[in-house]
Structures are given as C-alpha cells and as structure tokens.
Amino acid sequence: GQQLNQSPQSMFIQEGEDVSMNCTSSSIFNTWLWYKQDPGEGPVLLIALYKAGELTSNGRLTAQFGITRKDSFLNISASIPSDVGIYFCAGQYNFGNEKLTFGTGTRLTIIP
Amino acid sequence: GAVVSQHPSWVICKSGTSVKIECRSLDFQATTMFWYRQFPKQSLMLMATSNEGSKATYEQGVEKDKFLINHASLTLSTLTVTSAHPEDSSFYICSASPGRGFTEAFFGQGTRLTVV
Numbered sequence: 001g002q003q004l005n006q007s008p009q010s011m012f013i014q015e016g017e018d019v020s021m022n023c024t025s026s027s028i029f030n031t032w033l034w035y036k037q038d039p040g041e042g043p044v045l046l047i048a049l050y051k052a053g054e055l056t057s058n059g060r061l062t063a064q065f066g067i068t069r070k071d072s073f074l075n076i077s078a079s080i081p082s083d084v085g086i087y088f089c090a091g092q093y094n095f096g097n098e099k100l101t102f103g104t105g106t107r108l109t110i111i112p
Numbered sequence: 113g114a115v116v117s118q119h120p121s122w123v124i125c126k127s128g129t130s131v132k133i134e135c136r137s138l139d140f141q142a143t144t145m146f147w148y149r150q151f152p153k154q155s156l157m158l159m160a161t162s163n164e165g166s167k168a169t170y171e172q173g174v175e176k177d178k179f180l181i182n183h184a185s186l187t188l189s190t191l192t193v194t195s196a197h198p199e200d201s202s203f204y205i206c207s208a209s210p211g212r213g214f215t216e217a218f219f220g221q222g223t224r225l226t227v228v
Contacts, residue, residue, distance in 0.1 A: 003155055033216065042118075042205050042219035043156070088155060099146055100207075100217060102156045 004089055006103035014111050019076040021087060021106040028069040029091030033100065034061075037086045046087075047074070076108075084110050114140045116208050118220030125196055125227055133191045133223045135206030141186035142208035146217065147179075150203040162189040196227040 004025045013019060023032070031050055035043035047058050049065035049072060056063055062075045072089055089103035115138040125131050135145055143164045148156040160181055161169040168181035178200075180192040189208075193200055203224055207217040 003157075035219075040203075040222065040224065042116075042207075042222045044219070045216050048216055099158055099161055101158075102148075105155050 004091055004101060004103035006087075006089055006106050008106060009104065010107040010109065012109045012111055013079055015079060015081060017079055019079055019083070019108060020073065022071060022073040023089030023091075023103045024071045025091055025101075026070070029093055029101075030069065031092040032063070032065050032072040033090040033092065034063050034072070034074045035088045035090060037088060037105075039085075043088060079108075079110060081110055084108055114138075114208075114210055114218045116206065116218045116220040118204075118206055118223050120223060121221060122224040123226070125225070127197055127227055128195055130192055130194045131196055131225060133193075133204055133206075133225075135189045135191070135208070135220050137187045137208045137210075137218075140208075140210040142189075142210065143186060145183060145189040145206055145208040147181065147189075147191050148205045148207070150205060150222075152203075156205060159191075164189075193225065196225070198227045201225055201227045 004023050006023045033048050034046045036046055037043045047056050047063040052069050053067045054065040060077045064073055087106045090100040092098050092100050117136045119134045145162040147159045149159050150156045158171050159174045162181045162183040164183045164186050170176045183189040203222050205222040207219045209217045
C-alpha cells in the first residue's frame with residue numbers, strides 16, 4: 001500500500017531543543033493528521049489540519065498543511081522527556097469514515 | 113474524546129490455530145472501522161475497511177480468507193486470524209470514527225499477536 005515519506009527517520013535531541021519533522025506525498029490529501037505512538041500502544045491524535053495553508057497549534061506543537069496539499073510539517077518546541085516516541089503523519093482524502101494513509105514515522109529520542 | 117477498545121491486548125497462540133481480536137467503540141457508533149497491521153519499527157499498514165452489515169473491503173495483498181472481518185454491530189468489529197503462522201506475528205490495531213463531521217479516527221490500544 002501507499003505510504004507517505006517522513007523525514008527525518010529518527011532524531012536524537014537534548015531536552016529543551018526544538019524539533020521539526022515533515023511529511024511528503026506524491027498525491028494530494030484534503031486532511032492531514034499527526035499522531036504520536038508510544039511503545040505497545042495505538043496512535044494518539046495530536047493535531048488535525050483541514051485546509052491547505054492552515055497553521056494549527058496545540059500547546060508546544062505546531063503543524064502546517066502544505067499549500068500544494070502534498071506535504072505537512074510538525075514542530076515541537078522546548079522538548080520534554082514525555083515527547084519521546086514515534087510520530088506519524090497521516091493523509092486522508094475525504095472527511096469522516098475515510099481510510100488513512102500513514103507516513104513512515106519519525107522516532108524521537110531525548111538524550112539525557 | 114471517543115474511546116476505542118481492543119481485546120485482548122496481547123495473545124500467544126500455536127501455529128495453525130485461529131485467533132479473534134475484538135475492536136469496540138465504547139461511547140459512539142461507528143459504521144466503519146479500520147484494521148491495521150504494524151511490524152516492529154515500521155508504520156501502520158491498512159489491512160481492511162470494516163463496514164457494519166456488509167463485507168469488508170481488503171487492501172491489495174491482504175488475504176481475505178486468512179483475515180476474517182466481521183462488523184456485526186455499530187460498536188463491534190472482529191478480526192480473526194485463521195490458521196496463524198509465525199509470520200502473522202505482528203501488532204494489530206483498529207480505528208473508528210464517529211463520522212458526522214468528526215474527521216479524526218480514534219485508535220484502539222492494539223493487540224500484540226505472537227504465533228509460536
């Protein structure tokens with residue numbers, strides 16, 4: 001099945017640093033979603049984007065829906081230990097009960 | 113937020129046996145649920161779309177006779193891995209959406225299947 005390309009694949013940062021990751025697709029999506037997955041758990045929704053060019057924040061997280069509808073990025077400011085995990089972007093073509101296409105994931109590790 | 117529950121959280125079975133995994137939407141009705149499979153250090157790959165009252169729609173390459181999906185009610189979908197083999201060992205995750213303006217899908221906590 002199709003996957004979205006996420007970069008970087010992994011990040012090793014120190015606590016307090018800012019984080020930036022992005023997601024690109026060869027096809028357009030009408031909704032972009034960002035999820036975080038902890039080990040052995042299902043993904044948890046962080047931010048949802050519904051409009052091209054939209055910039056949305058959720059606490060220390062900020063995400064943008066690319067103007068071409070083929071990309072999105074997620075920023076995390078002032079990282080803390082609980083930010084450790086795997087971040088996935090997901091694209092959805094239609095609203096509601098429409099399947100998601102997931103990105104390859106970015107694994108975030110915080111170095112003590 | 114909406115809650116989706118999976119059961120069991122983990123299961124170990126012998127090769128050749130069948131295993132059933134349940135996915136329930138606890139506080140909303142879901143006409144559509146999705147089943148994903150995730151191998152270690154990999155992303156979620158959609159296996160099938162489960163539709164209440166009708167046959168599931170399987171993604172290319174997913175064997176419908178091996179992964180039986182039943183969506184008998186608006187709050188329950190089941191995935192049965194038939195004649196399981198070690199290569200079926202994986203993390204299986206379901207998701208559901210309330211629909212009606214809700215665009216976000218809510219995920220269950222996942223089921224770790226180990227076939228020995």
